[in-house]
Amino acid sequence: MYRFVVCRGVTAKARPKGLSWFGSFNLSRSIHSIPFATVDVEEISGSQPAEVHNLVQGKWKGSSSWNTLLDPLNGEPFIKVAEVDEAGIQPYVESLSKCPKHGLHNPFKEPERYLLFGDISAKAGHMLSLPKVSDFFTRLIQRVAPKSYQQALGEVQVTQKFLENFSGDQVRFLARSFGIPGNHLGQQSHGFRWPYGPVAIITPFNFPLEIPALQLMGALYMGNKPILKVDSKVSIVMEQMMRLLHYCGLPVDDVDFINSDGKTMNKILLEANPRMTLFTGSSRVADKLAVDLKGRIKLEDAGFDWKILGPDVQEEDYVAWVCDQDAYACSGQKCSAQSMLFMHENWSRTSLVSKIRDLAERRNLEDLTIGPVLTFTTEAMLEHMSKLLQIPEILKKNTYELVTREIFGPFQIVTDYKRDQLPMVLDAVERMHAHLTAAVVSNDPLFLQEVIGNTVNGTTYAGLRARTTGAPQNHWFGPAGDPRGAGIGTPEAIKLVWSCHREIIYDVGPLPRHWEIPPST
Numbered sequence: 325m326y327r328f329v330v331c332r333g334v335t336a337k338a339r340p341k342g343l344s345w346f347g348s349f350n351l352s353r354s355i356h357s358i359p360f361a362t363v364d365v366e367e368i369s370g371s372q373p374a375e376v377h378n379l380v381q382g383k384w385k386g387s388s389s390w391n392t393l394l395d396p397l398n399g400e401p402f403i404k405v406a407e408v409d410e411a412g413i414q415p416y417v418e419s420l421s422k423c424p425k426h427g428l429h430n431p432f433k434e435p436e437r438y439l440l441f442g443d444i445s446a447k448a449g450h451m452l453s454l455p456k457v458s459d460f461f462t463r464l465i466q467r468v469a470p471k472s473y474q475q476a477l478g479e480v481q482v483t484q485k486f487l488e489n490f491s492g493d494q495v496r497f498l499a500r501s502f503g504i505p506g507n508h509l510g511q512q513s514h515g516f517r518w519p520y521g522p523v524a525i526i527t528p529f530n531f532p533l534e535i536p537a538l539q540l541m542g543a544l545y546m547g548n549k550p551i552l553k554v555d556s557k558v559s560i561v562m563e564q565m566m567r568l569l570h571y572c573g574l575p576v577d578d579v580d581f582i583n584s585d586g587k588t589m590n591k592i593l594l595e596a597n598p599r600m601t602l603f604t605g606s607s608r609v610a611d612k613l614a615v616d617l618k619g620r621i622k623l624e625d626a627g628f629d630w631k632i633l634g635p636d637v638q639e640e641d642y643v644a645w646v647c648d649q650d651a652y653a654c655s656g657q658k659c660s661a662q663s664m665l666f667m668h669e670n671w672s673r674t675s676l677v678s679k680i681r682d683l684a685e686r687r688n689l690e691d692l693t694i695g696p697v698l699t700f701t702t703e704a705m706l707e708h709m710s711k712l713l714q715i716p717e718i719l720k721k722n723t724y725e726l727v728t729r730e731i732f733g734p735f736q737i738v739t740d741y742k743r744d745q746l747p748m749v750l751d752a753v754e755r756m757h758a759h760l761t762a763a764v765v766s767n768d769p770l771f772l773q774e775v776i777g778n779t780v781n782g783t784t785y786a787g788l789r790a791r792t793t794g795a796p797q798n799h800w801f802g803p804a805g806d807p808r809g810a811g812i813g814t815p816e817a818i819k820l821v822w823s824c825h826r827e828i829i830y831d832v833g834p835l836p837r838h839w840e841i842p843p844s845t
């Protein structure tokens with residue numbers, strides 16, 4: 325526990341040879357064969373820049389100010405985003421204000437829309453299952469948030485499965501109510517899932533499709549009218565997804581889609597007063613918005629995610645491979661990336677660390693198994709590393725904060741602990757402020773029990789195959805230990821984030837025969 329090693333991800337082996345790997349997938353990518361698309365993903369370049377528009381009150385709009393994005397792989401200006409500035413927010417504020425608090429639908433208002441969203445989801449899920457459409461989105465993600473084809477495809481597949489999950493009657497089942505018999509004849513109480521009405525969704529750069537698409541659909545399913553703002557660096561992906569959803573039957577004025585900087589979005593939130601905002605991003609912005617919005621917010625914020633290797637050493641190669649994937653896939657730019665690895669001393673005696681290093685060295689820029697880090701400079705990472713290497717002990721107050729700072733890149737802390745030092749490890753994870761994902765790698769049931777029973781992370785994998793990353797549509801993903809914590813993916817997440825409880829107590833009589841006015845109480 326006193327000694328630690330900083331493993332600084334990997335360095336790129338080579339720059340891509342031109343952009344030749346773009347041509348390595350031989351599916352048809354003609355823009356004309358994808359009916360909703362307005363960009364040709366392979367053609368976007370300095371000479372043919374793509375444009376990203378805003379959608380408000382049912383109409384796609386440009387802007388007087390265009391933000392030009394640079395290709396993260398070669399620095400060429402390649403995408404122009406129509407950004408709304410503070411002077412242009414009024415149409416967005418008006419659009420949101422038009423939606424009543426009781427939403428666009430609820431169990432007593434236009435229940436047909438639950439079925440409509442079941443149909444839209446079925447169609448959109450089918451569209452994403454078509455190889456040329458899934459390739460289109462995978463490649464579009466790669467262009468703006470460089471990650472390997474497999475990692476980008478993962479986002480598309482999770483979104484596809486999610487949409488399939490909420491096809492047919494599954495949207496109306498989300499709004500399932502319940503009833504309890506009352507105290508007398510004619511009285512019954514019913515609990516309903518009620519929308520918030522006007523809502524906002526703000527999402528970061530690292531998952532350009534999965535996070536905004538899943539949260540957007542959840543908001544719509546429950547009857548809300550969302551304004552969606554995705555980080556402009558990657559918003560082209562969701563702009564094209566909006567067009568796919570329209571193609572699959574989404575009414576054009578159900579969602580407003582805006583490109584802006586954070587400050588402008590902050591102003592919209594203050595003026596439009598959405599009843600609920602879902603924010604996914606850094607804790608710094610999350611905490612500011614929680615105050616500005618007087619608590620009407622749910623958060624998926626920073627992740628400083630830990631993995632504890634228990635005393636039972638087994639399947640060393642497998643555990644090393646999962647560590648490499650958890651720490652370095654997507655260049656460590658996942659909120660669930662492994663930030664800190666605690667190894668039991670039995671593991672320190674193995675060659676685990678050198679195996680992780682060997683696996684990390686296989687990564688290369690050519691296939692984007694390692695890629696550009698979009699919000700952190702190499703200099704800042706190296707500086708952080710050299711500060712960390714001076715520290716003799718993690719748990720001291722002034723060093724602890726430095727050690728547990730989230731570095732959104734291929735960066736992790738590796739440390740070990742002795743058999744009697746588990747309480748110190750548990751103290752270290754107790755003191756962290758973000759409790760998103762965790763992994764307890766052990767098949768010793770007593771060890772698992774002790775670690776799980778003394779920690780809180782919202783998405784915790786337990787067992788020999790435990791990982792920190794992985795946010796598929798089939799399990800809850802989100803932080804725990806914070807009443808503001810949101811979730812994504814499952815029916816429980818959708819109901820928690822996008823609806824509130826409403827109780828209707830029917831009391832229709834009849835009055836008891838011979839009822840008389842009783843004395844005051």
Ligand SMILES: NC(=O)c1ccc[n+]([C@@H]2O[C@H](COP(=O)([O-])OP(=O)(O)OC[C@H]3O[C@@H](n4cnc5c(N)ncnc54)[C@H](O)[C@@H]3O)[C@@H](O)[C@H]2O)c1
Pocket residue numbers: 526527528529530531553554555556584585586587589590604605606607609610612613623624625626627658659660699730732760802803
């Ligand atoms: N918990 C999760 O599920 C999850 C998922 C992905 C990323 N993250 C976290 O996101 C962070 C990385 O993303 P980032 O650097 O893009 O985060 P960020 O907080 O800088 O930005 C997130 C989004 O908020 C917007 N924004 C910024 N300031 C704003 C303001 N004042 N008002 C309204 N909107 C504002 C940005 O434009 C962007 O769209 C990491 O901390 C990571 O752990 C968390």
